[in-house]
Amino acid sequence: MPFGDILGQEHAIELLCHAVQRDRMPHAWLFTGQANIGKFKTAVALAQKLNCSKIGEDACGKCDFCLQIKEENFPDFLVLRPEGKFIKIDQVRNSLNWLNLHPDQAKKRVLILDGAENLGREAANAFLKTLEEPAPNTIIILIALSTKQLPETIVSRCQQIRFRPLSPEITEYILRRNTDLSEELVQLISSYGMGSVKGNLANSFEIMQTVQNTAIKWLTTFKSETLEDLLRTCEVWGKSKNEEWRFLLDFLETWFRDLTWIRFGLPENKLLNRDYTLNVDRVRELKQCGKYFTLHQIFEIFRKIKESRAAIDLNANKSLAIESLCLHIYRNAT
Numbered sequence: 001m002p003f004g005d006i007l008g009q010e011h012a013i014e015l016l017c018h019a020v021q022r023d024r025m026p027h028a029w030l031f032t033g034q035a036n037i038g039k040f041k042t043a044v045a046l047a048q049k050l051n052c053s054k055i056g057e058d059a060c061g062k063c064d065f066c067l068q069i070k071e072e073n074f075p076d077f078l079v080l081r082p083e084g085k086f087i088k089i090d091q092v093r094n095s096l097n098w099l100n101l102h103p104d105q106a107k108k109r110v111l112i113l114d115g116a117e118n119l120g121r122e123a124a125n126a127f128l129k130t131l132e133e134p135a136p137n138t139i140i141i142l143i144a145l146s147t148k149q150l151p152e153t154i155v156s157r158c159q160q161i162r163f164r165p166l167s168p169e170i171t172e173y174i175l176r177r178n179t180d181l182s183e184e185l186v187q188l189i190s191s192y193g194m195g196s197v198k199g200n201l202a203n204s205f206e207i208m209q210t211v212q213n214t215a216i217k218w219l220t221t222f223k224s225e226t227l228e229d230l231l232r233t234c235e236v237w238g239k240s241k242n243e244e245w246r247f248l249l250d251f252l253e254t255w256f257r258d259l260t261w262i263r264f265g266l267p268e269n270k271l272l273n274r275d276y277t278l279n280v281d282r283v284r285e286l287k288q289c290g291k292y293f294t295l296h297q298i299f300e301i302f303r304k305i306k307e308s309r310a311a312i313d314l315n316a317n318k319s320l321a322i323e324s325l326c327l328h329i330y331r332n333a334t
C-alpha cells in the first residue's frame with residue numbers, strides 16, 4: 001500500500017517523503033500513536049517507496065518489489081512481532097544478523113518492529129548497539145503505542161513521528177470502503193474506535209449494543225436501585241469471555257469525551273456518540289447526563305477510566321476494576 005492509499009496521516013507522510021527526497025533518512029524511525037491508525041501501513045509504504053522499481057513520487061504498489069514487500073516475502077524486508085507476550089531475544093539476535101548482511105536486491109534493507117513496547121529488557125539491550133552503529137543501507141522502523149514503555153536509550157536513538165487519531169469522517173470512509181457493514185454499524189464502530197479503525201468489532205455488534213444501552217440507561221438517571229443492578233452486571237462482565245468490560249471502558253471513554261465536547265460548545269456533528277438510528281437521540285441523552293457533572297469531575301472520571309484500563313493491563317481483577325470505576329462515577333454524579 002503506497003503512501004497515497006493511507007488516509008489521515010498526511011503529517012507523518014510529509015515528513016517521511018521529505019526525508020526520502022533530501023536523502024536524509026535517519027537509520028531508525030519510531031512511529032508512535034494509538035492502535036489501528038495506519039502506523040504499520042505507513043512503515044510498509046516507506047519500505048516500498050525506498051525499493052520500488054519504478055521511479056516516481058510514491059511507490060507504484062504494483063511492481064514485484066512492492067508486491068513482495070506487501071506480502072512480507074521480499075528478501076530484504078523483515079517484520080518482527082511479539083511471539084507470545086514479548087519480542088524475544090532470539091528473534092532480535094536473528095533479525096540483527098540478517099540486518100548486517102548486504103541487501104540482496106534492495107536499495108535499502110528494512111526491518112520493522114511492530115509492537116516495540118513488547119521488547120524485553122535483554123532484547124532491547126541487544127538492539128541498542130545496532131541503533132548506534134547501523135549497517136549501511138539499512139533502515140529500522142519501531143512501531144509503538146507510545147514512548148512510555150520504551151527505554152529512553154532506544155527512544156533517543158530514533159527519529160520519532162507521532163501519528164494522529166483519525167477523524168470520524170476518515171474512519172467511517174475506511175470502514176465503508178473496506179467492509180460491507182451497514183451504515184448503522186459503521187457509525188457505531190467508528191464511535192467506539194475513538195479515532196482508529198476497528199473493523200473487527202463488527203462481529204461483536206450485539207455485545208457492544210447491550211453494553212452501551214445498559215450503560216446509557218444508568219448514566220442518564222443515576223438511580224440507586226439501578227446502581228446495584230449495574231454493579232452486579234459489572235461482576236458478570238468482568239468474568240465473561242466476551243470481554244464486555246473492555247467494551248464498557250471503550251464506551252465510557254467516548255461518552256465522557258463527548259461530555260467535554262458538549263461543555264465546550266463544540267459542533268455536535270463531531271460527537272463520537274451520535275444518532276445513528278432514527279429512534280434514539282444520543283445528543284439529548286448526553287446533555288441529560290452532562291447535567292450531573294462539573295467539567296472538573298468529567299476530567300477526573302476520564303482520568304479514572306484510563307487508570308482502570310491501565311490497572312487491568314497490569315492484571316487487576318476486571319470485575320472489581322469496572323465496579324470501582326462505576327462507583328466512582330456514581331459518587332461524582334450530583
Ligand SMILES: [Zn+2]
Pocket residue numbers: 051052053054059060061062063064065066067
Ligand atoms: Zn513498485
